[in-house]
Amino acid sequence: MNWQEFALNPADYGIPNQQQLQELRIWSDHYHGFWNLRGLFPPLKQHEEMMKYVKRMGIEKVISLDIGGDDDTEALKPTPIEKEEREILENNKDHILGIMRVDAEFPEESCAKMEKWIRNGPCIGIKFLLQKNGYKCSHPNADKIVRLAEELGAAIYVHTFLKAGGNPKSINGGNSPGEATPMDVTMLAKRFPNVPMICGHSGGDWELGARAVRPYENVLFEFAGSWPHSGSVDYAVNELGADRIVWGDHGPSRSFSTELSKVLDASISKSDRMKILGENYRRTWAKMFKSKNIPA
Amino acid sequence: MTNLKKFTRRNFISTMTAAPVVASITASNHEHETPPDNKPEIIDTNVNLFKWPFRRMKYEDTKSFSAKLRQHRITKAWAGSFEAVFSKSLNEVNSRLAEECRKSDKGMFVPIGAVNIAWPDWEEDLRRCHEVHKMPGIRIYPAYQSYDLTHEDFPKLVNLATERSMMVQIVGTLEDTRVQHPIVASREITFEPIPDIMKKNPRARVQLLGWNDYVNDELLKKFVTETKATFDISWVESTGGLGRLIDGNSWFGVRTPVPVERILFGSYAPYFPLESAVMKLFESPLTLEQMKSVMNINANNFFKQVV
Numbered sequence: 349m350n351w352q353e354f355a356l357n358p359a360d361y362g363i364p365n366q367q368q369l370q371e372l373r374i375w376s377d378h379y380h381g382f383w384n385l386r387g388l389f390p391p392l393k394q395h396e397e398m399m400k401y402v403k404r405m406g407i408e409k410v411i412s413l414d415i416g417g418d419d420d421t422e423a424l425k426p427t428p429i430e431k432e433e434r435e436i437l438e439n440n441k442d443h444i445l446g447i448m449r450v451d452a453e454f455p456e457e458s459c460a461k462m463e464k465w466i467r468n469g470p471c472i473g474i475k476f477l478l479q480k481n482g483y484k485c486s487h488p489n490a491d492k493i494v495r496l497a498e499e500l501g502a503a504i505y506v507h508t509f510l511k512a513g514g515n516p517k518s519i520n521g522g523n524s525p526g527e528a529t530p531m532d533v534t535m536l537a538k539r540f541p542n543v544p545m546i547c548g549h550s551g552g553d554w555e556l557g558a559r560a561v562r563p564y565e566n567v568l569f570e571f572a573g574s575w576p577h578s579g580s581v582d583y584a585v586n587e588l589g590a591d592r593i594v595w596g597d598h599g600p601s602r603s604f605s606t607e608l609s610k611v612l613d614a615s616i617s618k619s620d621r622m623k624i625l626g627e628n629y630r631r632t633w634a635k636m637f638k639s640k641n642i643p644a
Numbered sequence: 645m646t647n648l649k650k651f652t653r654r655n656f657i658s659t660m661t662a663a664p665v666v667a668s669i670t671a672s673n674h675e676h677e678t679p680p681d682n683k684p685e686i687i688d689t690n691v692n693l694f695k696w697p698f699r700r701m702k703y704e705d706t707k708s709f710s711a712k713l714r715q716h717r718i719t720k721a722w723a724g725s726f727e728a729v730f731s732k733s734l735n736e737v738n739s740r741l742a743e744e745c746r747k748s749d750k751g752m753f754v755p756i757g758a759v760n761i762a763w764p765d766w767e768e769d770l771r772r773c774h775e776v777h778k779m780p781g782i783r784i785y786p787a788y789q790s791y792d793l794t795h796e797d798f799p800k801l802v803n804l805a806t807e808r809s810m811m812v813q814i815v816g817t818l819e820d821t822r823v824q825h826p827i828v829a830s831r832e833i834t835f836e837p838i839p840d841i842m843k844k845n846p847r848a849r850v851q852l853l854g855w856n857d858y859v860n861d862e863l864l865k866k867f868v869t870e871t872k873a874t875f876d877i878s879w880v881e882s883t884g885g886l887g888r889l890i891d892g893n894s895w896f897g898v899r900t901p902v903p904v905e906r907i908l909f910g911s912y913a914p915y916f917p918l919e920s921a922v923m924k925l926f927e928s929p930l931t932l933e934q935m936k937s938v939m940n941i942n943a944n945n946f947f948k949q950v951v
Contacts, residue, residue: 355932360683361922362716387896401883405927517826553823575820578917579702599883600895605923613917
């Protein structure tokens with residue numbers, strides 16, 4: 349099996365071939381290759397397997413969200429593969445970068461982890477995920493973390509989702525404890541209007557998510573980790589502008605097909621497509637990349 | 645309405661006038677399995693026409709949708725109607741669907757009618773799908789039509805459709821329940837009754853659409869080893885998911901391999917971008933034979949078994 353060969357030419361089927369994908373300079377801001385799925389592979393082997401697809405699909409760079417710990421609700425719980433992750437990030441800057449998780453319940457410890465992994469390590473940013481005691485990114489505790497991120501010029505990623513549920517059913521009544529909504533991001537964004545941050549998963553519900561973040565120019569809107577809806581990127585471009593949208597692959601639990609199709613479906617210029625697929629991320633955190641000698 | 649012709653085995657035989665229409669569709673497909681330019685065309689077994697009630701679809705206009713399909717080398721599309729999911733006037737929905745398919749982009753759309761066994765006299769809708777609208781199959785949406793597949797009429801539906809040589813497409817997921825409009829409460833269903841019903845009727849031709857959330861590995865094994873059910877790829881997910889489905893090496897652990905002969909291209913457009921399903925053919929390093937199977941050969945074979 350040759351991973352660089354295609355039995356048919358994708359361009360004959362209305363989608364970009366590998367070279368055309370490479371020309372788009374795609375950076376995925378949402379790579380889960382190191383996430384322990386407790387499935388077919390241990391994390392390092394899984395990453396190795398994932399990179400075959402990354403290369404096949406012409407992706408220039410992926411940004412892992414699981415560096416230094418991949419526990420969904422305990423962001424500060426260390427990973428047993430810390431040494432290997434550090435080596436991979438330090439030696440493969442041309443195709444993989446990493447961000448690390450923080451916990452708003454423990455700002456001091458989160459900042460210490462940032463010192464270790466960002467100021468004195470290979471990571472380029474932080475992620476707020478779930479939090480078992482309900483400390484979301486909007487909690488005042490997060491301010492200390494965000495201030496340090498601002499000082500370091502670090503990328504800030506916030507997992508958000510609007511999960512319909514509850515009784516009576518509401519747009520976020522099905523959210524997990526400590527799971528932020530786009531509205532939580534806007535509360536943080538309002539406190540830090542000059543700090544760029546990503547509203548992850550386009551808020552789960554992209555129609556409502558885009559409405560929520562629309563007034564906050566420092567919020568980037570991410571398409572990753574959701575089912576592909578035709579017209580969704582067109583809608584976001586109309587509401588937010590192409591300069592505020594970033595993209596991620598969310599593999600291995602999602603496919604490049606699912607995620608890329610959202611952007612390929614959009615009736616936008618090649619220039620705007622390139623912005624969404626990587627240029628916006630490179631531009632927003634250019635200083636960080638320069639300071640760490642990361643090819644961008 | 646009591647004067648409408650009811651289906652019986654006798655008048656079934658006398659109403660096989662649908663067959664020539666269906667046969668011509670199949671022949672047309674067969675001719676294009678691998679055209680002279682060696683670029684196989686695609687048969688999309690899972691599209692929908694008309695309006696989704698909660699959002700305007702980018703390609704909801706049939707003409708623009710058809711052009712979009714052709715842009716991706718899709719030359720045949722088995723089309724249901726989004727209206728069928730919510731409307732109680734299914735005959736009206738099916739009539740509109742048949743008419744739209746007939747008048748739009750000749751030969752592109754194959755109408756797949758809707759039947760709801762939870763509603764009275766559904767047998768008449770089935771009869772009309774076959775005899776009046778000349779449809780080769782029906783599509784059911786139990787999670788939205790609000791019945792379980794344990795419903796006493798479900799085996800009857802499969803049997804009657806099979807007697808008429810019609811395919812039955814069973815739809816699992818239509819949308820991510822997490823982002824449904826809060827007013828919607830789609831039903832929790834299970835596909836578990838299907839294999840036993842198919843085993844009792846080996847001639848039944850069943851295709852599962854949007855099936856992934858409803859079929860765990862144990863059930864998948866039953867479907868693969870005990871039935872001839874086929875699967876679409878619209879909701880097949882994970883990196884390289886199609887190749888891994890064939891190989892049985894899911895990222896989440898070893899799974900029952902699904903023979904490539906049982907996998908049919910299905911996009912769930914225009915709800916999903918067409919690019920999603922098309923790109924799945926290329927994301928995994930499939931062989932040419934595997935690609936051709938999924939692109940059209942399996943759909944043609946499935947169709948031929950139906951007619």
